[in-house]
Amino acid sequence: MNQIQIGRLLSATTRQLVVGCQVSQIDLPAIGSLVRINPQVDYAIYGLVYDLYIADDGLVRQLATVGEMDEKVIADHRLNRSVPIEIRVLSVGYKMAGQIYHLLPPKPPLGLEILWLCSDEEIVEFTNSGRYGYLRHILREQDVAVEEVLAAHIKLADNAHRQKGEADWSHKAVQEVIVLLRDDYAALTRVLQSLADSQIFS
Amino acid sequence: MIEKKRTDETNEFVSQDVRKIGYIVGGGLQENLKARLIVSASQVQEGSFVMIPSGNWVYYGLVTNIQLGATDPRFADEESELRLPSDLASWLHGQTLYTNLEILPVLMLERGPAPETAEYQTWAQEIEDRSRSEPHLMPVKTIPPHHADVYLAGEGEIAEIFGKPTREENFVLGYTREGEHPVCLDLDRFVQRSAGIFGATGSGKSFLTRIILAGLIQRNRASLLVFDMHNEYGFDDIASDSGSKVSGLRTLFQTRVRVVGLGAGNTIRGAAPDFNLEIAMKDICAVDIELLSAELNLKETTSTTLEALVSSFGVENWYNEFREMENGAMMETEDGKKVPAPQSVAAWANRAGVNVMAAEGLHSKMSPLFHRNYILENPASDSINEIVTMLQQGQHVVLSFGDYDRDLDYLFVTNLLTRRIREVWEAQTNQYRTKKSNEPRPLVIVVEEAHKLLNRQMASQTTFNTIAREMRKYYVTLLIVDQRPSQIYDEVMSQLGTRISGWLGDDDDIRAVLAGLAGRETLRGMLTHLQPKEEVLLLGWGVPMPIPIRSRRYDQRFWEDLKEGKAGLQSEKQTISDLGF
Numbered sequence: 001m002n003q004i005q006i007g008r009l010l011s012a013t014t015r016q017l018v019v020g021c022q023v024s025q026i027d028l029p030a031i032g033s034l035v036r037i038n039p040q041v042d043y044a045i046y047g048l049v050y051d052l053y054i055a056d057d058g059l060v061r062q063l064a065t066v067g068e069m070d071e072k073v074i075a076d077h078r079l080n081r082s083v084p085i086e087i088r089v090l091s092v093g094y095k096m097a098g099q100i101y102h103l104l105p106p107k108p109p110l111g112l113e114i115l116w117l118c119s120d121e122e123i124v125e126f127t128n129s130g131r132y133g134y135l136r137h138i139l140r141e142q143d144v145a146v147e148e149v150l151a152a153h154i155k156l157a158d159n160a161h162r163q164k165g166e167a168d169w170s171h172k173a174v175q176e177v178i179v180l181l182r183d184d185y186a187a188l189t190r191v192l193q194s195l196a197d198s199q200i201f202s
Numbered sequence: 203m204i205e206k207k208r209t210d211e212t213n214e215f216v217s218q219d220v221r222k223i224g225y226i227v228g229g230g231l232q233e234n235l236k237a238r239l240i241v242s243a244s245q246v247q248e249g250s251f252v253m254i255p256s257g258n259w260v261y262y263g264l265v266t267n268i269q270l271g272a273t274d275p276r277f278a279d280e281e282s283e284l285r286l287p288s289d290l291a292s293w294l295h296g297q298t299l300y301t302n303l304e305i306l307p308v309l310m311l312e313r314g315p316a317p318e319t320a321e322y323q324t325w326a327q328e329i330e331d332r333s334r335s336e337p338h339l340m341p342v343k344t345i346p347p348h349h350a351d352v353y354l355a356g357e358g359e360i361a362e363i364f365g366k367p368t369r370e371e372n373f374v375l376g377y378t379r380e381g382e383h384p385v386c387l388d389l390d391r392f393v394q395r396s397a398g399i400f401g402a403t404g405s406g407k408s409f410l411t412r413i414i415l416a417g418l419i420q421r422n423r424a425s426l427l428v429f430d431m432h433n434e435y436g437f438d439d440i441a442s443d444s445g446s447k448v449s450g451l452r453t454l455f456q457t458r459v460r461v462v463g464l465g466a467g468n469t470i471r472g473a474a475p476d477f478n479l480e481i482a483m484k485d486i487c488a489v490d491i492e493l494l495s496a497e498l499n500l501k502e503t504t505s506t507t508l509e510a511l512v513s514s515f516g517v518e519n520w521y522n523e524f525r526e527m528e529n530g531a532m533m534e535t536e537d538g539k540k541v542p543a544p545q546s547v548a549a550w551a552n553r554a555g556v557n558v559m560a561a562e563g564l565h566s567k568m569s570p571l572f573h574r575n576y577i578l579e580n581p582a583s584d585s586i587n588e589i590v591t592m593l594q595q596g597q598h599v600v601l602s603f604g605d606y607d608r609d610l611d612y613l614f615v616t617n618l619l620t621r622r623i624r625e626v627w628e629a630q631t632n633q634y635r636t637k638k639s640n641e642p643r644p645l646v647i648v649v650e651e652a653h654k655l656l657n658r659q660m661a662s663q664t665t666f667n668t669i670a671r672e673m674r675k676y677y678v679t680l681l682i683v684d685q686r687p688s689q690i691y692d693e694v695m696s697q698l699g700t701r702i703s704g705w706l707g708d709d710d711d712i713r714a715v716l717a718g719l720a721g722r723e724t725l726r727g728m729l730t731h732l733q734p735k736e737e738v739l740l741l742g743w744g745v746p747m748p749i750p751i752r753s754r755r756y757d758q759r760f761w762e763d764l765k766e767g768k769a770g771l772q773s774e775k776q777t778i779s780d781l782g783f
């Protein structure tokens with residue numbers, strides 16, 4: 001399989017992973033992308049990208065004060081910055097012995113594990129297993145732009161499913177979101193609004 | 203008797219047309235069951251008959267309310283279809299907006315364990331061996347669990363509960379509102395106790411009474427005596443609203459029904475009655491006058507005066523003697539003094555030692571009666587006796603009042619006749635009990651404008667009250683027809699077995715009709731929502747459970763069906779579709 005490597009793990013809890021990557025390595029993965037870490041053979045942790053963070057590395061402050069700046073200096077700063085770009089990921093499930101679980105991974109991965117971008121096949125496999133249980137890991141978050149991540153994820157996953165000829169996955173996913181959020185008017189309204197803006201639905 | 207409920211796993215229900223409409227989400231025996239509707243609300247109506255099979259039981263109930271709900275009221279308030287793509291909006295509505303049914307659970311029936319299991323075999327065997335009682339309908343004592351499926355009952359289930367139209371005693375009175383399935387009334391049960399037909403004026407009481415009377419005549423288990431105050435039941439009539447011809451019972455059943463006109467020479471709807479009712483003066487008792495107190499505005503002294511009359515002239519002659527007296531007649535004595543003439547009321551009063559003013563007052567108040575030409579000293583025949591004999595022999599009598607449409611005539615004649623009937627039936631029953639005669643023929647006395655006879659003031663005095671309360675044992679019951687049930691004495695109302703009510707608007711009337719029944723609050727709503735002329739609510743002891751129905755039409759087809767012995771299995775709608783419309 002032609003796998004796309006994104007970066008390496010910087011820190012992790014059971015619920016969240018922080019991965020560092022260099023701009024030079026890849027195009028940054030989009031919010032809502034499904035990603036994977038394989039700490040062991042036969043053990044994979046799945047996550048959804050929810051935030052990208054470009055930290056201040058000290059040098060950038062000095063550069064920002066310079067009036068006229070050479071294009072080369074900017075390009076050099078971006079490629080060779082000493083502090084990596086952080087990708088923040090929510091754990092949404094794992095796979096063990098060939099079986100996918102929409103549960104939090106039993107143990108977090110160790111530092112410097114490689115983060116991979118999931119292929120369409122993997123997206124379909126992960127999202128089709130079980131009954132959308134992984135959505136609750138997203139909806140639970142307080143400090144995350146839940147509706148944006150969800151809308152982005154549904155759009156990406158819908159696309160993957162359509163590639164595989166499955167047109168009504170997003171319908172079922174949205175139904176599930178509505179069921180999970182129907183007692184929270186404000187949250188559900190925000191999510192539906194984001195979904196409307198994502199223009200997947202007619 | 204109820205047949206085995208489930209025949210095999212695939213055919214759980216008696217009929218094919220049962221439809222799942224929802225599942226139980228809450229409620230209880232006190233506050234009704236709540237069910238989530240899963241089909242469009244247009245498929246159910248208030249009063250829809252539903253069944254809830256669950257475990258070893260089937261529960262039967264009525265939809266009493268249909269209510270829109272939302273998981274959060276804001277989902278309902280907001281017109282989200284304007285803000286969201288239509289797919290999203292409709293999915294949102296599907297999950298957050300819903301319709302709930304309220305169901306009044308009424309009956310339950312044991313159906314045993316799932317068929318084809320060992321438990322079922324044991325259960326069925328126990329019934330066979332009579333070590334377990336046959337499953338029978340009983341009032342609900344428990345409720346189905348959460349998520350039990352709710353079905354709209356089919357024709358077979360309706361027949362299970364209300365009886366199969368093919369059985370002789372069952373008479374199709376109407377059809378379910380939404381399913382158009384025939385709903386039967388058990389006529390044998392209907393006549394076992396007094397019954398009432400109520401509804402505001404124009405709600406269809408007289409038409410429904412005609413239908414039931416036709417059924418009773420056809421069934422031929424009881425004789426009918428109809429007090430036809432408005433000349434509606436005997437001969438053909440013209441419907442006041444539609445102007446179409448309405449056949450009378452006499453036209454349809456011919457010699458089995460006799461129309462009796464009050465007084466000689468009276469025609470009823472332009473036709474001559476079969477014979478006339480003339481009342482002999484000797485048949486009039488003091489009580490017959492006393493119960494006209496309100497009508498004639500009689501004083502408290504009346505009974506004393508009447509007693510004196512009876513003791514002066516005897517029970518058979520007092521009326522005639524009193525009538526012949528001249529009120530206020532005076533004569534002059536030899537010495538020129540004016541004194542009451544010997545034939546005057548005052549002269550008798552003085553002789554009998556009663557108050558002159560009281561006697562004279564009574565005489566003048568009774569003068570409307572004295573001038574009724576259906577009261578004769580020597581009628582050609584004993585027509586009261588003839589009526590009694592006809593009824594005993596199984597004929598049906600419609601007593602039409604013709605032009606005597608005053609309450610006075612109605613009260614006087616019906617009471618006098620009923621008093622006689624009561625005596626005869628009581629005597630015959632007592633003889634029957636001592637094995638000296640045949641079983642009396644059951645009799646149903648039909649009373650239109652019943653509140654005139656059975657109101658609070660009258661009830662204590664009239665024979666009707668006694669009949670309503672205790673004549674069941676003597677084979678006589680009442681069928682009262684009235685637009686003001688609240689005016690009828692509560693004790694009489696509480697004796698009514700079957701109650702059939704059309705639309706009622708007045709709170710007191712509604713309360714009176716529902717008195718003593720379970721689920722009154724729920725039934726009240728149903729009564730006020732009935733369609734006048736089209737729908738009635740069946741209630742009370744005579745029916746297994748309350749149910750609103752579309753009443754059968756009294757028309758040419760009804761008669762043809764009745765003549766052919768067809769029970770009215772098909773509703774009009776079905777016939778029309780059969781004909782290809």
Ligand SMILES: Nc1ncnc2c1ncn2[C@@H]1O[C@H](COP(=O)(O)OP(=O)(O)O)[C@@H](O)[C@H]1O
Pocket residue numbers: 401402403404405406407408409410441442443444735736753754755756757
């Ligand atoms: N079962 C019925 N079949 C046909 N017409 C009916 C029926 N019930 C009511 N109607 C119509 O409604 C009108 C009023 O009914 P009626 O029985 O006279 O009312 P009520 O006796 O309650 O005052 C009738 O003239 C008739 O046109």
Ligand SMILES: [Mg+2]
Pocket residue numbers: 407408409
């Ligand atoms: Mg009438």
